[in-house]
Amino acid sequence: MAELPEIKKISSQMKETLTGKTITKIDVIQEKCLNIKVNELAKRIIGKEIIDVKNKGKWILINLSGQENILISLGMGADLLYYEKPDQIPEKYTINLEFDKNCGFTLEFWWFGKFYIFTSKELENEPSIKNIAIDALDKKFTKEYFLTLCKGKRTGVKTFLLNQEIVSGIGNMYIHDILFKSGVHPKKKLSEMPEKSLLKLYDSVLERLNFSINKGSFSMEKDFFGNGGNYSQEDFLVGYRKGKPCPKCSDIIEQIKTGSTSSYICPMCQSI
Amino acid sequence: MAELPEIKKISSQMKETLTGKTITKIDVIQEKCLNIKVNELAKRIIGKEIIDVKNKGKWILINLSGQENILISLGMGADLLYYEKPDQIPEKYTINLEFDKNCGFTLEFWWFGKFYIFTSKELENEPSIKNIAIDALDKKFTKEYFLTLCKGKRTGVKTFLLNQEIVSGIGNMYIHDILFKSGVHPKKKLSEMPEKSLLKLYDSVLERLNFSINKGSFSMEKDFFGNGGNYSQEDFLVGYRKGKPCPKCSDIIEQIKTGSTSSYICPMCQSI
DNA sequence: TAATCTAACAACGA
DNA sequence: CTCGTTGTTAGATT
Numbered sequence: 001m002a003e004l005p006e007i008k009k010i011s012s013q014m015k016e017t018l019t020g021k022t023i024t025k026i027d028v029i030q031e032k033c034l035n036i037k038v039n040e041l042a043k044r045i046i047g048k049e050i051i052d053v054k055n056k057g058k059w060i061l062i063n064l065s066g067q068e069n070i071l072i073s074l075g076m077g078a079d080l081l082y083y084e085k086p087d088q089i090p091e092k093y094t095i096n097l098e099f100d101k102n103c104g105f106t107l108e109f110w111w112f113g114k115f116y117i118f119t120s121k122e123l124e125n126e127p128s129i130k131n132i133a134i135d136a137l138d139k140k141f142t143k144e145y146f147l148t149l150c151k152g153k154r155t156g157v158k159t160f161l162l163n164q165e166i167v168s169g170i171g172n173m174y175i176h177d178i179l180f181k182s183g184v185h186p187k188k189k190l191s192e193m194p195e196k197s198l199l200k201l202y203d204s205v206l207e208r209l210n211f212s213i214n215k216g217s218f219s220m221e222k223d224f225f226g227n228g229g230n231y232s233q234e235d236f237l238v239g240y241r242k243g244k245p246c247p248k249c250s251d252i253i254e255q256i257k258t259g260s261t262s263s264y265i266c267p268m269c270q271s272i
Numbered sequence: 273m274a275e276l277p278e279i280k281k282i283s284s285q286m287k288e289t290l291t292g293k294t295i296t297k298i299d300v301i302q303e304k305c306l307n308i309k310v311n312e313l314a315k316r317i318i319g320k321e322i323i324d325v326k327n328k329g330k331w332i333l334i335n336l337s338g339q340e341n342i343l344i345s346l347g348m349g350a351d352l353l354y355y356e357k358p359d360q361i362p363e364k365y366t367i368n369l370e371f372d373k374n375c376g377f378t379l380e381f382w383w384f385g386k387f388y389i390f391t392s393k394e395l396e397n398e399p400s401i402k403n404i405a406i407d408a409l410d411k412k413f414t415k416e417y418f419l420t421l422c423k424g425k426r427t428g429v430k431t432f433l434l435n436q437e438i439v440s441g442i443g444n445m446y447i448h449d450i451l452f453k454s455g456v457h458p459k460k461k462l463s464e465m466p467e468k469s470l471l472k473l474y475d476s477v478l479e480r481l482n483f484s485i486n487k488g489s490f491s492m493e494k495d496f497f498g499n500g501g502n503y504s505q506e507d508f509l510v511g512y513r514k515g516k517p518c519p520k521c522s523d524i525i526e527q528i529k530t531g532s533t534s535s536y537i538c539p540m541c542q543s544i
Numbered sequence: 545t546a547a548t549c550t551a552a553c554a555a556c557g558a
Numbered sequence: 559c560t561c562g563t564t565g566t567t568a569g570a571t572t
């Protein structure tokens with residue numbers, strides 16, 4: 001599933017490509033992903049202009065003229081693809097949104113994708129996103145802010161970083177290397193980490209996410225133009241590398257259970 | 273979508289919650305999922321009491337008083353949700369069935385769901401379910417029985433396990449890991465598998481399904497009370513993990529076409 | 545990327 | 559070689 005590097009990439013491509021365009025048509029093959037009836041949806045968005053596209057954690061938020069907003073969740077994987085001309089429209093799609101000048105995008109959900117509409121006022125209280133924290137690449141996610149988030153918390157560091165209401169956008173793919181890079185065990189309690197260690201953790205979050213972004217994000221995820229990134233399997237440091245040597249100390253990387261998720265760690269570099 | 277772990281969970285929740293309740297009203301938005309006209313359906317079920325709820329393969333079978341039966345197929349994904357009070361009724365639904373005391377359930381289909389009614393006599397010869405085999409978690413699904421099922425079959429192992437007339441309840445979600453765990457390629461012919469390999473396959477079927485059941489079934493699938501289970505996306509071994517390493521040998525997991533469906537395999541562990 | 549049915553065709557075995 | 563059985567594939571379904 002897409003984490004911050006993938007979501008930031010696709011939402012910024014959408015912003016660049018779609019801003020200023022006017023919605024002329026919507027075609028919905030499967031209504032279950034909507035929050036309202038398709039004809040009401042059409043009435044509310046046709047003729048509206050794209051003002052802005054951004055991400056809210058792992059959600060994509062499209063702001064339209066007339067105080068309307070589209071909220072998209074890619075669920076367990078989805079293709080969100082731009083087309084320049086009608087003859088590029090894929091054969092299969094769940095939703096097709098057309099703009100003036102015949103371009104548009106299709107959205108093909110396979111599992112649990114969502115395409116919601118809310119007025120700007122409704123959006124303020126929408127449960128899906130109202131408690132999502134700022135994301136790890138937000139300017140406001142500073143060292144100082146991070147330290148205040150940590151203050152008084154006794155939970156394990158992995159649970160903490162994956163909690164979307166504390167900081168959003170990190171998932172169980174990039175977390176392994178973030179923890180490895182800062183030399184901390186996933187089950188280490190925040191309360192037992194000295195400030196120096198927390199600051200190193202903060203740096204690792206930004207470093208690992210930006211490393212992927214600079215590589216164009218994960219290779220298996222398609223962007224708005226159908227391309228994968230250049231962050232490949234070999235770019236993981238310890239993530240998914242059970243049995244291989246640690247890149248720092250050459251000890252053997254282990255896969256351990258951490259609650260309901262798995263974690264990949266170097267047992268030498270990440271003692272608890 | 274719902275396979276045995278999800279179906280067993282929701283049908284047992286329905287049995288526990290609904291037994292003894294009397295149907296007072298039915299509201300059908302999409303008539304295509306019915307086998308008879310909605311007004312005839314209403315005539316036949318209103319006033320009837322829920323006697324029992326169980327699964328028949330992936331189907332849910334509700335036995336009513338007066339020798340009537342409701343047969344539900346969740347198709348390719350559906351929400352089947354209980355509500356305690358009318359103000360909890362979701363905005364969008366395909367069917368709403370109300371009981372005395374104002375509770376009820378709604379059903380919303382994604383693709384190809386069915387809501388059929390049959391008398392107990394009709395049910396005996398109903399093509400939809402009359403040839404469905406016992407399910408993979410049935411006590412009678414023993415090692416010995418499995419070997420007799422395999423005998424003389426020439427088809428590919430994936431086709432075989434997904435054939436609901438041979439053994440029911442397995443679908444295209446858990447199959448990936450069942451085949452991986454037993455080290456067999458989805459296109460491997462049954463006739464080319466030694467008995468030892470078939471026994472390993474049998475064990476993998478039970479192990480993977482019970483693993484999910486013990487975790488409360490798949491997290492993205494809602495149960496009768498709207499809750500997901502704890503079997504998350506990372507609990508898949510190779511399923512849906514294209515591009516990630518095999519948990520056994522670290523080779524890269526591939527997505528391949530197998531007939532009209534996709535399969536996720538480790539090319540090293542699952543040679544043909 | 546999730547399910548099932550059917551029709552037409554292909555392959556196999558006696 | 560022919561026939562009946564079994565297996566495969568593509569298309570449709572809402």
